[in-house]
Amino acid sequence: MHKMLIIAKQVFMKNVRSASWIFLVLSPVLLLGISIGIGHLVQSSQSKPTIGVVSSVPAIRKNFADSLPGMKVKEYHSQDKAETAMQNKKLDAVLAVPIKNGEIAANLQLRDGGKVVSTKTIQAVLSQIQLQAQATKLNLNSEQLQALLKPAVLRSKTVVVDHGKASTKNQKTDTSNHLIAVAITVLMLVFTLSYGSMIAQEIATEKGSRIMETILSSVSATTQFFGKLAGILALLVVNILFYLLLILVAWKPLMKIDIVKTMLGNFDFGVLTSTNGLIFCVFFILAVLTYSVLAALTGSLVANQEQVQQAVMPISMIGLLGYVFALAVQGGDSLIVKIVSYLPFVGASVMPVRLAMSFATVGDAWISILISVIFLILFTWFTAKAYKSNVLVYNQGGFLKSIRSTFSIMNAERKSK
Amino acid sequence: MLEIRGLTKTFGSMVALDDESFTIQPGEIMGLIGQNGAGKTTTFRMILNFITPDHGDILWDGHPLTSEDYDILGYLPEERGLYPKMRINDQIAYFAQLRGMKVRDVNAQLDQWFKRFNVKGKKTDKLKDLSKGNQQKIQLITTLIHMPKLIILDEPFSGLDPVNASLLQDGINMMRDSGACIIYSSHDMSNVEALSDKLIMLKNGKTVLNGTVDEIRNSYGRIKLFIESNLTRDELTSFDGVIDVKHEGNRFELMLKSPEVGQEIFVAATKNGYIPEFSQQAPTLDEIFRMKVGEADA
Numbered sequence: 098m099h100k101m102l103i104i105a106k107q108v109f110m111k112n113v114r115s116a117s118w119i120f121l122v123l124s125p126v127l128l129l130g131i132s133i134g135i136g137h138l139v140q141s142s143q144s145k146p147t148i149g150v151v152s153s154v155p156a157i158r159k160n161f162a163d164s165l166p167g168m169k170v171k172e173y174h175s176q177d178k179a180e181t182a183m184q185n186k187k188l189d190a191v192l193a194v195p196i197k198n199g200e201i202a203a204n205l206q207l208r209d210g211g212k213v214v215s216t217k218t219i220q221a222v223l224s225q226i227q228l229q230a231q232a233t234k235l236n237l238n239s240e241q242l243q244a245l246l247k248p249a250v251l252r253s254k255t256v257v258v259d260h261g262k263a264s265t266k267n268q269k270t271d272t273s274n275h276l277i278a279v280a281i282t283v284l285m286l287v288f289t290l291s292y293g294s295m296i297a298q299e300i301a302t303e304k305g306s307r308i309m310e311t312i313l314s315s316v317s318a319t320t321q322f323f324g325k326l327a328g329i330l331a332l333l334v335v336n337i338l339f340y341l342l343l344i345l346v347a348w349k350p351l352m353k354i355d356i357v358k359t360m361l362g363n364f365d366f367g368v369l370t371s372t373n374g375l376i377f378c379v380f381f382i383l384a385v386l387t388y389s390v391l392a393a394l395t396g397s398l399v400a401n402q403e404q405v406q407q408a409v410m411p412i413s414m415i416g417l418l419g420y421v422f423a424l425a426v427q428g429g430d431s432l433i434v435k436i437v438s439y440l441p442f443v444g445a446s447v448m449p450v451r452l453a454m455s456f457a458t459v460g461d462a463w464i465s466i467l468i469s470v471i472f473l474i475l476f477t478w479f480t481a482k483a484y485k486s487n488v489l490v491y492n493q494g495g496f497l498k499s500i501r502s503t504f505s506i507m508n509a510e511r512k513s514k
Numbered sequence: 515m516l517e518i519r520g521l522t523k524t525f526g527s528m529v530a531l532d533d534e535s536f537t538i539q540p541g542e543i544m545g546l547i548g549q550n551g552a553g554k555t556t557t558f559r560m561i562l563n564f565i566t567p568d569h570g571d572i573l574w575d576g577h578p579l580t581s582e583d584y585d586i587l588g589y590l591p592e593e594r595g596l597y598p599k600m601r602i603n604d605q606i607a608y609f610a611q612l613r614g615m616k617v618r619d620v621n622a623q624l625d626q627w628f629k630r631f632n633v634k635g636k637k638t639d640k641l642k643d644l645s646k647g648n649q650q651k652i653q654l655i656t657t658l659i660h661m662p663k664l665i666i667l668d669e670p671f672s673g674l675d676p677v678n679a680s681l682l683q684d685g686i687n688m689m690r691d692s693g694a695c696i697i698y699s700s701h702d703m704s705n706v707e708a709l710s711d712k713l714i715m716l717k718n719g720k721t722v723l724n725g726t727v728d729e730i731r732n733s734y735g736r737i738k739l740f741i742e743s744n745l746t747r748d749e750l751t752s753f754d755g756v757i758d759v760k761h762e763g764n765r766f767e768l769m770l771k772s773p774e775v776g777q778e779i780f781v782a783a784t785k786n787g788y789i790p791e792f793s794q795q796a797p798t799l800d801e802i803f804r805m806k807v808g809e810a811d812a
Contacts, residue, residue: 103611111600307595311656314562314589314666315612317581489564506565509525 100316101324108299108328113335121291122336126343137354145169146189146212148219149179157194157226164222167215183208190214194223201227273366278453281377282423282446286416288333288381289388293412296329296389300396300488301405309488318485326389333385376462377449383469384419384445387476388412391442394480397487398499419446430456439465441472483507515539516561516579516664516695521570523556523719530556532719534570538695538712540663543686545710546699547723549807552716554699555592558666561697562589574664585614588662588694592669594653598642605641606656613660620659627655630688631681647678654682658689665689667698671705683709703800713799715806722806731796735773738801741766742791743783753779765791 112118147169150161158172171188173179179191189211193204203223207214232242303309312321351357395408422437423446430451438447438457448465451457486506490499521534531553538544546554559565561572563581572579574586597605607620624637631651635644641652650673657665667686671679686709690696700706706713707727715723723730741750742765750759750766755775760767770776776794783789797805 100612103608107608111597303595307591307593308597309595310564310591310593311589311595311609312612313564314587314591315584315609317563489559505526509565 101320101327104312104316104321104324105327105331108325109331112295112299112329112332118295118332122339125287126340133351133354133357144212146214147171147187148214149173149182149188149191150194151176151179151191152194152196154194154196157196160226161192161194161222164225165218167218180206186211192219194226196230201230275453277374277377278423278450281381281449282420285381285384285446286420288336289384290413290416292329292333292385293388293392293416294409295332296325296392297396297408297412298405299325299329300393301399301408304397304488305399305401305403305405313488318488319481322393322481322484326393329389330385372459373452376452376459376466379466380445380449380462380469383466383473384442387442387445387469387473388416390473390477390480391415394483394487397484398490398503400491400499415442419443422447423450426450426454426456430454439468441469441476444469515575516697517571517573517576518557518561519571519573521557521560521572522568523553523560523565524568529719531560531567531716532721534714534716534719534721536712536714536721536724538697540693540695541690542711543690543696543698543709544712544714545706546697546714546716547701547703547706547803548699548716551718553719554716555668556719557716558589558668558697558699561664561666562587579664583664584612585660586663587613588657588660588665588689590654590657590667590670592672592699594650596641596649596653596656599640601638601640602635602644602652603637606652606659609656610659613662615660623659624655627659631655631685646673647675650674650678651681654685658685661689661692661694663694665694665696665698667696669700670698671700671702679705703798703803707799715803717806717809722809723802727799730802731799734797734802736776736794736796737770737773738795738797739766739768739770739776739779740791740793740795741768741779741783741789743789744786745779745783749782750779753782769797 145168148161148165149171150158151173152158153174155172158170162170162172171179171182173182173191176191176193179188179193182188183191183206186208189208191206193206194201195203201223203219205214205216205219228242228246237245300309303312309321316324352361392408392412395411396405399405399408419442422434422443425431426434426438426447427450434447434451435456437443438451438461444465448457448462452459452462483503486503487499490502490506516538518534518536521531522529523531534553534557536544546557548554556565560567561579563579574583600608603621603624606624607617610620611617627633628637631654633644633651633655634648641649644652654670657667665686670682670686674682683705686696686698698709710727712726713723713730714721725733745766747759747761747766750756750768753775755771755778756768757771758769768779773794780792783792
């Protein structure tokens with residue numbers, strides 16, 4: 098245990114100071130920061146369109162000035178003056194609002210090349226004015242008008258049936274579930290690929306440079322194997338803690354930015370502490386662990402440092418496969434998608450999305466988790482055994498030949514014991 | 515004491531090692547020689563518990579050598595490798611910690627080891643900034659700093675210049691004096707002859723020589739003859755029992771079937787009195803190695 102910690106500490110310290118790990122941790126933050134910054138800049142730099150409202154009735158002009166917050170409104174008595182202003186590019190649009198017998202037949206002229214003017218907003222304000230005009234004409238008081246405008250009530254809810262029990266969930270939770278599932282899928286891909294590659298490279302480099310032999314004369318292959326995994330997983334934990342801390346510190350300032358507020362406005366944070374949230378986290382942890390073990394296995398198969406990229410390839414391929422299936426779920430719940438959601442590796446990306454889209458129940462998710470846990474235990478046991486043989490096989494003939502040599506050594510070792 | 519008894523290992527149909535046995539007492543150096551693929555590295559890997567023997571025992575002080583004994587081991591692999599971007603002191607401390615040594619003890623002794631092997635460079639330098647020779651010295655320090663009781667050196671002299679080879683020899687002798695059991699492999703017979711108390715030669719997994727250097731050389735008898743006389747090449751070749759004749763000027767170098775053949779030649783060479791040279795010697799280790807390699811398998 099003590100020597101395993103020494104190895105884990107060495108792996109951790111070596112990588113935590115490396116430029117590549119620091120870049121790995123900071124690059125998403127920088128990317129997100131730059132995206133939010135650009136979005137904010139674009140939004141704030143977009144000036145409002147200016148619209149000239151031509152009407153003989155001051156109340157109408159005032160109504161527009163008050164009801165069009167996304168536009169600058171200039172009031173005109175004369176159509177000609179407004180049009181001249183538009184020709185001089187001082188206005189982006191001219192809205193003439195004549196009233197005849199209490200009816201509005203407005204006329205909107207848009208300047209080609211001018212800023213975008215929302216006709217929907219204008220239409221809504223016009224309808225409101227027209228409504229009031231008609232109400233006045235029909236001698237309706239404000240209560241009567243309100244009663245007339247009161248919409249019929251329609252309450253909607255989505256009911257989830259799980260093992261004969263029905264439970265309600267609201268739309269906001271649904272969206273949040275979906276958002277988290279998509280985020281988990283993307284995060285899973287990024288983290289498993291990044292940390293998987295790191296483990297594969299770490300082991301492959303040590304094996305390729307023959308440092309491995311010196312280490313294995315001091316500790317058992319199993320101790321070294323788990324020490325490496327522990328070191329890399331500690332890096333992952335630090336990475337996640339860093340992000341959480343960053344979110345905690347940046348939360349308040351971030352929520353002041355319009356674009357972030359809009360993005361997170363529809364998010365139900367209760368999902369994070371719900372069963373679904375827990376399941377998503379379990380899948381995330383399982384995926385990281387399973388991919389890490391796979392990475393250790395492929396890393397131990399290389400013969401020299403030039404083959405390190407070959408060690409990383411299987412991880413990227415399986416990772417992308419899971420991602421593609423997870424995307425496919427959003428198009429519908431096909432039989433293939435159902436099956437793969439129970440398989441190790443890809444299931445961890447697919448099942449959370451199926452759960453979020455209500456294609457799978459919580460029970461289905463736990464079954465998939467159980468399969469993944471059993472697989473992880475068996476796979477780790479096998480990898481630890483194979484690792485001992487792999488790290489001493491230097492087959493220049495490539496991966497497949499290395500795997501064959503590994504099996505022959507494992508067989509010879511089994512017979513010797 | 516390291517005791518190897520009847521060690522056998524096969525990989526499929528290939529016999530990598532066949533019934534190998536030897537012992538190394540504390541303070542003894544054993545040289546393991548043989549061509550590539552003879553079974554030297556397989557022997558080391560079994561002692562190191564990298565692979566399990568099909569048969570045989572590896573005993574350390576009478577008990578089976580297991581992973582519990584890792585801390586008494588010092589191993590220098592044939593192909594050297596350290597972390598190029600890591601600082602030297604961190605690197606040595608890491609490997610020493612894996613052998614159960616404390617970092618403060620490593621730091622306290624590091625200067626002494628740098629001096630002993632004449633390392634050119636600072637302790638805080640990165641390994642990649644050192645010359646190849648100095649990198650090899652660092653690797654040797656990582657092997658020895660914890661003062662192991664059992665030292666395994668796989669081709670330690672390969673790639674070393676004569677000065678560094680001599681420093682390495684001094685290092686090995688120092689460890690021998692401290693009571694360590696040392697086993698190493700080498701292709702350079704002059705090193706082996708100078709350094710080894712005992713010798714094992716492997717050929718296709720079989721032990722073909724086993725004993726002290728003198729025992730092995732003497733077991734062949736004085737079958738090598740240097741002679742300067744009036745005898746011609748043809749006359750020398752005509753003796754029954756002369757296997758090979760080489761000459762350089764008037765001086766001949768003969769390989770004899772048995773030492774007794776020398777007496778016959780001596781009589782013939784000295785029948786007219788004085789001759790400048792007649793020297794009958796045991797073959798060198800290098801010659802024995804070549805003879806053994808050339809022999810057909812039994």
